[in-house]
Amino acid sequence: MELNIALLHGDGIGPEIVDSAAAVLEKTASEFGHKINFTPYLIGGAAINAVGKPLPQETINGCLASDSVLLGAVGGPEWDDLPGDQRPEKALLGIREALGLYTNLRPAKLYPALRSASPLKAEIVGDGFDIMIVRELTGGIYFGDRGFREGRYGQEAYDTEAYSVTEIERIGRVAFEATMKRGKRLCSIDKANVLESSRLWRKTMHTLAEKYPEVQYSDMFVDNAAMQLVRDPKQFDVIVTSNMFGDILSDEASQITGSIGMLASASLGDGKRGMYEPIHGSAPDIAGQNKANPIATILSGAMMLRYSFGLAEEADRIEKAVNKVLEAGWRTADIIGSSERTPLTCTEMTEKIIEVL
Numbered sequence: 224m225e226l227n228i229a230l231l232h233g234d235g236i237g238p239e240i241v242d243s244a245a246a247v248l249e250k251t252a253s254e255f256g257h258k259i260n261f262t263p264y265l266i267g268g269a270a271i272n273a274v275g276k277p278l279p280q281e282t283i284n285g286c287l288a289s290d291s292v293l294l295g296a297v298g299g300p301e302w303d304d305l306p307g308d309q310r311p312e313k314a315l316l317g318i319r320e321a322l323g324l325y326t327n328l329r330p331a332k333l334y335p336a337l338r339s340a341s342p343l344k345a346e347i348v349g350d351g352f353d354i355m356i357v358r359e360l361t362g363g364i365y366f367g368d369r370g371f372r373e374g375r376y377g378q379e380a381y382d383t384e385a386y387s388v389t390e391i392e393r394i395g396r397v398a399f400e401a402t403m404k405r406g407k408r409l410c411s412i413d414k415a416n417v418l419e420s421s422r423l424w425r426k427t428m429h430t431l432a433e434k435y436p437e438v439q440y441s442d443m444f445v446d447n448a449a450m451q452l453v454r455d456p457k458q459f460d461v462i463v464t465s466n467m468f469g470d471i472l473s474d475e476a477s478q479i480t481g482s483i484g485m486l487a488s489a490s491l492g493d494g495k496r497g498m499y500e501p502i503h504g505s506a507p508d509i510a511g512q513n514k515a516n517p518i519a520t521i522l523s524g525a526m527m528l529r530y531s532f533g534l535a536e537e538a539d540r541i542e543k544a545v546n547k548v549l550e551a552g553w554r555t556a557d558i559i560g561s562s563e564r565t566p567l568t569c570t571e572m573t574e575k576i577i578e579v580l
């Protein structure tokens with residue numbers, strides 16, 4: 224298979240981790256007889272510095288012409304004083320919109336080898352957990368009607384949560400399909416005891432659930448879900464939820480794995496093309512020092528093979544290689560804990576994974 228992949232390095236540690244993931248993808252492709260063509264495009268602060276805007280049209284065109292997109296991270300103190308609509312982070316919403324990406328898949332996996340990195344007690348995490356959060360990405364309160372008006376207590380600001388049946392159905396379908404490929408347990412999270420939009424969400428999910436009799440479906444209120452994630456994370460297989468609830472719960476879920484440098488994500492739309500990126504930011508505090516953990520971006524590359532190209536065996540190979548390197552005790556500085564070994568650099572960790580591949 225020939226894979227045309229757009230690389231968006233971005234800022235801070237972005238270039239280091241994207242190059243690491245590209246090297247791992249290259250190695251995997253050669254092992255399985257595929258050919259990858261990588262084309263880099265500018266995004267974020269790097270694009271501001273080069274051409275004066277965070278998301279150049281050439282980048283949008285390049286991503287649209289590619290089969291899939293791998294992104295590092297954007298932003299940094301150098302651009303923090305720019306007005307909101309000119310900041311590097313603005314490019315993220317723009318590129319998601321341009322590519323029609325309405326689903327965010329965020330696995331929160333605690334590897335057995337990294338049990339001690341979790342802030343949760345050993346008896347809660349057991350031998351690790353593996354949750355997939357499916358978050359709606361382009362609807363709800365982040366995109367709803369907003370503004371200022373005269374209210375009961377004078378001037379007030381408002382934001383609106385609105386979801387259509389169409390939007391709920393399309394994210395629901397993605398979640399049910401993802402659940403069928405995993406442990407067949409799906410929990411839909413809402414606030415149907417208070418919000419009208421959540422009641423429609425729940426009703427629509429129930430209708431969909433009838434089409435997936437093999438899936439063990441449940442509902443949960445978001446406040447309870449926030450508690451259950453730290454009380455008993457192993458009860459969850461796949462979670463589906465709205466944009467804002469997903470934003471909050473996926474950060475909570477990533478925190479209980481103990482390492483932000485390990486977690487991948489995928490943003491998907493209707494076609495095969497997706498945008499794959501680590502959940503962390505550009506880590507300006509360690510940028511350019513070869514200290515970053517490349518694993519989140521490497522695992523994002525594995526997700527790309529699985530979800531955009533249907534190359535499950537190739538994706539498994541990368542995930543197993545990461546697991547093996549961790550089981551062997553190799554660590555970058557962010558996950559070293561109390562180990563007496565010297566932490567690996569970003570390049571060394573990448574080489575270890577490639578060696579196992």
Ligand code: NAD
Binds near residue numbers: 295297300483506509
């Ligand atoms: P951050 O995720 O960049 O960093 C938080 C902490 O985690 C830092 O101490 C950092 O060194 C560490 N860290 C993050 N990734 C790591 C890795 N791979 N290996 C080792 N350590 C890692 O979050 P922040 O400091 O809040 O934000 C920094 C910049 O990134 C800001 O400009 C922010 O807007 C931007 N940001 C971008 C994205 C994105 O591009 N998707 C997401 C979040 C934040």
